Amino acid sequence: MTIIDGTNLRLGRLASSVAKRALRGEEIIILNTEKCVITGKKRSVIKDKRDMRQIGSRYKGPFLPKRADRIVKRAIRGMLPYKKKRGREAMGRIRTYIGIPEEFKDQVKDLETLENAELGAVMKKNYITVETLSKEAGYIL
Template sequence: MHRLGRMASRIAKMLLEGRKVTVVNVEKAIITGKKHAILERYKFLISRRAFVSPKRGTVWYPRRPERIFSYTVYRMLPRHNKRWKEALKRLKVYVGVPRELEKVEKTVIEDAILREPRSRSGRIIRYMTLGELSKELTGGRLTYG
């Protein structure tokens, strides 16, 4: 299980170096924290309103796991020049493993893996997967494949 933020920051750096990156099983990426705190934060992001006019409705925020991940990587790229657009074109994100990528060798980002279920102080590390988060945000309407 890879932690979302650490994995996204490493992938953003790879993209800026010019490498093509394909992420599979993105629904298994985790966000650490208490479940209700994670849901509260993401529901707040989804329910934000535009400050310009209340008629405009809410500000867009992704709800599907592959889009949440892509958006997380996007927010870690520099947006003051053209590099971020070119970098995002080199990123592909999949829920599950597509057939054409089943036999391809996969790289693991070692420092993003959650190895121990407990922290150094002995507390249990609570987390939620992107798949679970997506189901909560979409009201259980999310289906894969």
């Protein structure tokens, strides 16, 4: 079981690496999902999210999540063949949490981070956190 801290990790890179590991059979837990970041200008990221929510209807979808942990899990689902058995099984091996739940408080020192997904010093202002995106979508943490 691998526990990953999502603080300051790029969402797309986090999702792709977690999807690969889950397909290989690893059980993965992602904590602090609200602190993951999406690169790009804040206004354009929020506009893209709003435009996606306008597509379809409330009966047919697409059914897009508002909660921060569900946004991250949906991004991971996009990297998996979720309509096939192995993709569904891989999704079952992934758990996402907002913050750090009580059951993982004692394992805080063992949290793993992904080197290739870190935000880095280059991106100083052109990003938005998943928490901010979640609030813009209408979810209150």
